[in-house]
Amino acid sequence: xQATDIFFYVFAxxxxxxxxxxxxxxxSRNPITSAMFLVLTIISMAGLFVLLxxxxxxxVQILVYAGAVMVLFLFVIMLLDLNEEIRxxxxxxxxATGVISVAALGGLTLYTxxxxxxGTGRTPQIEGATEPLGRMLFSQYLLPFEVVSLLxxxxxxxxxxxSKKELK
Amino acid sequence: MxxxxxxxxxxxxxxxxxxxxxxxxxxxxxxxxxxxxxxxLMLNSANLALVGFSRFGNTLNxxxxxxxxxxxxxxxxxxxxxxxxxxxxxxxxxxxxxxxxMKY
Numbered sequence: 001x002q003a004t005d006i007f008f009y010v011f012a013x014x015x016x017x018x019x020x021x022x023x024x025x026x027x028s029r030n031p032i033t034s035a036m037f038l039v040l041t042i043i044s045m046a047g048l049f050v051l052l053x054x055x056x057x058x059x060v061q062i063l064v065y066a067g068a069v070m071v072l073f074l075f076v077i078m079l080l081d082l083n084e085e086i087r088x089x090x091x092x093x094x095x096a097t098g099v100i101s102v103a104a105l106g107g108l109t110l111y112t113x114x115x116x117x118x119g120t121g122r123t124p125q126i127e128g129a130t131e132p133l134g135r136m137l138f139s140q141y142l143l144p145f146e147v148v149s150l151l152x153x154x155x156x157x158x159x160x161x162x163s164k165k166e167l168k
Numbered sequence: 169m170x171x172x173x174x175x176x177x178x179x180x181x182x183x184x185x186x187x188x189x190x191x192x193x194x195x196x197x198x199x200x201x202x203x204x205x206x207x208x209l210m211l212n213s214a215n216l217a218l219v220g221f222s223r224f225g226n227t228l229n230x231x232x233x234x235x236x237x238x239x240x241x242x243x244x245x246x247x248x249x250x251x252x253x254x255x256x257x258x259x260x261x262x263x264x265x266x267x268x269x270m271k272y
Contacts, residue, residue: 094195151239162250
C-alpha cells in the first residue's frame with residue numbers, strides 16, 4: 001500500500017465522519033457545531049482534491065468554501081435565535097422514515113457504482129495545476145467565465161436588496 | 169480488511185456516501201440553516217465525483233466544471249442566506265415547521 005492510499009483512507013474517513021457530524025451530531029444540535037464540522041469536512045475534502053492532483057481546486061475550496069461561505073454562514077447563525085433548535089424535539093417517525101429512505105438510496109447508488117466495474121479507469125496523467133486550468137478558462141471557457149462574473153454581480157445586488165429593511 | 173489500490177471507484181463511493189449524508193440532513197433536520205449546510209454537502213460530493221472523473225478520464229473539463237460550481241455555490245449561498253434572514257425578520261423563525269403558509 002502506498003502512502004497516498006493511506007492518505008486517501010484518512011481523508012475519506014475524516015470527510016465522512018465530519019459530514020455525519022454536520023447532519024446528525026449526537027452530542028449537540030447547535031447549528032454552530034454543524035457549521036464547524038462542515039468546515040472540517042470541506043478541508044478534508046480539499047485533501048482529497050490534492051490526492052487527485054487538483055491543486056488549484058483544493059486551494060479554491062479552502063479559500064471560497066472554508067473561508068468565505070462558512071464565514072457567511074456563521075454570521076447568519078449569529079443573527080438568528082440559536083436556542084430555538086435545542087428546545088425542539090425530533091419527530092421520531094420522520095427521522096426513521098428518512099433514515100430508511102436514505103439508506104435505500106445509498107444502497108442503490110453503491111450497488112450501481114460497484115456493479116458498473118468502473119475499476120480504476122485509465123492511468124491518470126492529468127495535473128490540475130493553476131496554469132493549464134487558467135489557459136483553458138481564458139480560451140475555451142471564456143464566455144462561461146464572463147457570464148459567471150455577471151452572476152456574481154447579480155447575486156451581490158440580490159443579497160443587498162433582500163437584506164434591506166423593507167422589501168418593496 | 170482487504171484494501172485495493174485507490175482508484176476512481178473509491179472516490180465515487182466516498183462521493184455517494186457524502187451525497188447520502190446530505191440528503192439525510194435535508195430529510196431529518198428541520199432547521200433551515202442546517203438544511204442549507206446539508207445542501208452544501210451534496211454540492212461538494214458532486215464536486216468530488218467530478219474531480220475524480222476528471223483525474224481518471226485524463227481531461228481537465230471536469231475541474232473547470234467544479235470551478236464553476238464553486239462560484240455558483242458562493243453566489244447561491246449569498247442569496248439564500250439573505251432570503252433566510254429576510255424570512256426570519258418576518259416570521260421570527262428559521263424552522264420549516266413554522267413556515268407552512270403556502271401549504272394550506
